[in-house]
Amino acid sequence: MVVNMEELDFSKVVTEDLIQLDLQATTKIEVIKELTNLLFVNGCIDDEEGFIKDVMYRESEGVTGLEKGIAIPHGKSDYVLKTSIAIGRTKQHVEWESMDGSPINIIILFAVKNTDKTTTHIKLLQKIAVLLSDEETIEQFQTLQTKKDFLNLLSKNN
Template identity: 75%
Template sequence: MKMDDLDFTKVVTEELINLDLQATTKLGVIAELTHLLFVNGCVTDEEAFIEDVLFRENAGPTGLEKGIAIPHGKSDFVQKTSIAIGRTNKEIEWESLDGGPINIIILFAVKNSDKTTTHIKLLQKVAVLLADEETIEKFQSLKTRKEFIEIFAENN
């Protein structure tokens, strides 16, 4: 499958973006984003999915640099592989590569059966996108959910 065939809009929608997260802890953020996934039909059981995300967290830090974290759960409780994106008002303590706090969280929800398919390629693309400092700076200053989608789309 060519990279061009991958479509971010299949896994990231405006409904799955919240630029005004209220949570002030890592667990709170994961729960808040999981709830978004749940109400949008991507996850069938919030608590069970959160457990799977936390299980993965124990395997190694998901905090990158410059305020971004990419927690993820591969889970039987994911109905539709998706990405939820949140930005918090206050920076949050998180194990990160640069030791700094986090305020942009990109939560990957991956169906167990999707582990090796297109969706994983999509996730890899997001990771590549996040390696770009300019993109990260844009994420920090964006005002609307639509702008987030546009950044993903233009790198599609």
């Protein structure tokens, strides 16, 4: 299946139910567990432990922390039922390997079906990368107050 960038609509992969603006987590693994649970309760994955193992395997391969407090961990996994994105913001910054050495407080967790890994996954990462290359967007992510505002910001840049 070929995915056209214009047709790739964030609303198909992230909903308000997959956004948590006040994560309780204080460590990287806690963040990943909290966001994984969101994916699980919303029917996007069928095994939390298995998916976490896949995400942590990917984490061991390279840095997923970008700059300015944002990380994009991701798992390509057989446990994913529906390619999705969970977004979280922590109350305090979390230690995370990042390109600029800064701790993280906004996490965009990709859950990608193995069957989508060469198409949808790459397109989603490209769109998020474009989004995160914009300073204003990053600043807005830090200050947005509602889940709806997050979704609007994602789709504005769609």
